[in-house]
Amino acid sequence: MGANDLAKVKFASQADPKVLEGFKELARKEGRQFQALLDEAMRDYLERKQSGRARKHVIAAYEESLVKFDKLYAELAK
Numbered sequence: 001m002g003a004n005d006l007a008k009v010k011f012a013s014q015a016d017p018k019v020l021e022g023f024k025e026l027a028r029k030e031g032r033q034f035q036a037l038l039d040e041a042m043r044d045y046l047e048r049k050q051s052g053r054a055r056k057h058v059i060a061a062y063e064e065s066l067v068k069f070d071k072l073y074a075e076l077a078k
Contacts, residue, residue: 008035 027037048055066073 023037023041024034027034030037044055053059
């Protein structure tokens with residue numbers, strides 16, 4: 001059973017108009033429903049807060065940069 005198979009609960013909240021419009025615009029650009037984007041954002045936020053560590057794709061990008069820019073980092077550390 002995937003995340004989209006679960007029952008949804010309606011709720012009301014308030015948001016900064018610029019943040020809300022940014023979410024709506026991103027949903028339009030990605031061809032996704034606003035609710036799906038909001039659900040993903042809330043899940044990502046919970047995962048980050050509950051795990052106490054960076055998400056996997058962030059760690060992967062960091063490790064890749066270590067390989068790619070190793071010499072630069074060594075020079076900057078001097």
